[in-house]
Amino acid sequence: MEMLMWIGIVLFIAGFVLIAVEMVVPGFGAPGICGIICLVAGVFVTADSVEKGAFITVIVLALLGIMMALILWLLSKGKLRSPIVLEEEQRRDEGYISSGDLQFLLGKQGLAETDLHPTGVGNFDGVSFDVLSEGRYISKGAKLEIIKVNGSKLIVKEL
DSSP: OOHHHHHHHHHHHHHHHHHHHHHHSOSSOHHHHHHHHHHHHHHHHHOSSHHHHHHHHHHHHHHHHHHHHHHHHHHHTTSSOOTTSOOOOOOGGGTOOOGGGGGGGTTOEEEESSOBSSEEEEEETTEEEEEEESSSOBOTTOEEEEEEEETTEEEEEEO
């Protein structure tokens, strides 16, 4: 094999590896751009004619499609760790609660940790929550009562 053919093979391998990295890591960054440049350069280096270049381009695109399907399959089966999927769980025993669970706070009394104009932070049974006053300014340290729970919003009034 001649030297130009070896350079083309190296460019193709580098291009496919860089594109694979770009498929796993989110964003359109340096690996994707460099991979595209390597693949295009590989086609120009190895093709002797326009017909051969078009044929190589079709093969490269088919291999990219197969590679994308394989990477998506590996990501969906958990064989590859996806950098865009959170690994942490927000469990109730660690202090996380969903907005649907806030009904139990209805009628609770606590203190304003910050000034409420009209939003701020209130402390109820040692737990801080973002709260919303009825529309009035409430100063820090005032006694509060939760009068309404609307989804994740806690509406309070001053006692």
